[in-house]
Amino acid sequence: MSPAKVGEIALFVFPVSLAILAFAGGGTWSVVAFAVLYGASNGVMTIVRGTVPAEIWGHEGxxxxxxxxxxxxxxxxxxxxxxxxxxxxxxxxxxxxxxxLAAVGVVSWIAFTLAVRPARR
Known part of the structure; x- marks a missing residue:
């Protein structure tokens, strides 16, 4: 799977994690689900931010x-x-x-998806 596709998935998971936090009532399972999904999304995006630019534009600059x-x-x-x-x-x-924050996450996911799709053609 390409780094750009991994980034799309990670950015999709971010607002999902926040929606769980907002609507699931604060029980133990919802807090754990939020923490796992948010942490995974944030951690993966740390790596994606470093790999996608090289995938799209190369290593020069x-x-x-x-x-x-x-x-x-x-x-x-x-x-x-x-x-x-x-x-x-x-x-x-x-x-x-x-x-x-979830709305900002959705906008980020859409913007990222649109930005990396032309590079894959």
Whole structure:
């Protein structure tokens, strides 16, 4: 299986894990399912972020390209707590924050899938 396909699967699992956390009621099984799925998705994406650029564009300029790709991720991580606090204040609950993160995950999955598909042709 190609790194891009593995990335598609991992990014699909991320919002699924958050939906489990938001809707499953907080029982032990749901927390364990969330932790396993979220952890697996995050861990796999750490590897995918390093392999997919080389798969699509080759090894020339790899360092600069991956650095450029890291910029939006770092900015999102910096803005995340403030955005989550805003959602929490407006919606009044953690479920809304979790669902907002799941929505971002769905958008990420769609964007990644669209970005890597032309490279496979």
């Amino acid at each position: 790899y360092g600069g390209l991956t650095g450029l790709m890291a910029t939006p991720v770092l900015l999102a991580r910096a803005a995340g707590p403030l955005a989550a606090a805003g959602v929490l204040m407006l919606a009044g609950g953690y479920r809304a924050v979790t669902l907002a």
